[in-house]
């Protein structure tokens with residue numbers, strides 16, 4: 001199973017991930033540019049004696065600290081089995097993950113965690129890739145050097161492995177490429193208690209599995 005191909009829904013999620021990536025890159029550039037400007041202006045500042053120029057190193061340091069703190073600011077803790085979500089049977093799909101309480105649009109749900117492996121390692125593990133039901137693709141910068149997260153082993157993964165497919169999903173998948181590669185789920189809309197958490201696996205996932213699909 002290799003998700004994250006050229007499907008529109010995955011592209012939309014990827015775009016959101018790219019937006020996050022470019023925001024992060026912009027923050028990094030602003031910090032670096034401010035440091036450079038402060039260094040250059042600092043020399044001049046000795047002549048000019050400007051308080052603004054004198055404050056620039058502080059601004060740069062604050063920018064760098066804000067950049068470092070960004071993941072903690074952006075994300076709330078992942079949802080858990082203690083009142084947020086529950087695992088139960090999803091007819092025709094095996095088990096699934098369901099909301100136990102109301103989840104607001106945009107809320108961070110959780111990352112997709114599992115064993116990270118290369119394409120070669122995935123091929124070694126699965127003779128037939130249709131068996132790789134829990135493997136999601138992690139794309140590198142500029143789409144290069146992809147790797148995979150395989151959540152087949154419940155002891156080496158998290159609740160993300162129970163999120164089933166829907167073409168009108170309640171969650172969107174966001175690819176984070178920087179500072180580390182992650183697949184993150186966010187609520188695509190307000191989710192009511194009892195509703196299933198789903199994301200769009202993309203059309204390519206269902207090639208060879210068409211007969212299983214429940215919408």
Ligand SMILES: C[S@@+](CC[C@H](N)C(=O)[O-])C[C@H]1O[C@@H](n2cnc3c(N)ncnc32)[C@H](O)[C@@H]1O
Pocket residue numbers: 092093094095096133134161162163164165166212213214215
């Ligand atoms: C990542 S697992 C999801 C959790 C899985 N339902 C379980 O019980 O562990 C992906 C597998 O769940 C099933 N599945 C997910 N969404 C489905 C859907 N909409 N229709 C049918 N089966 C689905 C398929 O067997 C698929 O290969």
